[in-house]
Amino acid sequence: MKTMTDAFPKSEFIDFNAGVVYATPDTLFRSMREPWSIDDKIRLFECRVEVWQLGVAVAILKQIEASEQPSIWSHAAYGLVSILTSYFEMIGKTLSPAD
Numbered sequence: 001m002k003t004m005t006d007a008f009p010k011s012e013f014i015d016f017n018a019g020v021v022y023a024t025p026d027t028l029f030r031s032m033r034e035p036w037s038i039d040d041k042i043r044l045f046e047c048r049v050e051v052w053q054l055g056v057a058v059a060i061l062k063q064i065e066a067s068e069q070p071s072i073w074s075h076a077a078y079g080l081v082s083i084l085t086s087y088f089e090m091i092g093k094t095l096s097p098a099d
Helices: 025-031 036-065 072-095
Strands: none
Touching: 025 036, 036 072
16 A cells, blocks of 8 residues: 555656746756757656646645545635646647647
8 A cells, every 4th residue: 555655756857846946947947958859858748747737736635634624625626637638638649749
């Protein structure tokens, strides 16, 4: 059984379990030299998704689970769905740019 200390996957950009960001997309972007390889672009994309979307989603999920109900956190799952929907919209637009 997983404990809260290992409930979320490891990342080079963020510790989802502790809520600590190791590298922001901005710092990673500034450290990259052009011309960018496809691996550089994928790494930057991964950093943006993990820090700006999934990291925020994990923090909201933790607040939802830790809150005494009823509270505003009872309704935070709707915000969580909005954050995650933008991730799937981004993937869809990447796969089908004409749509």
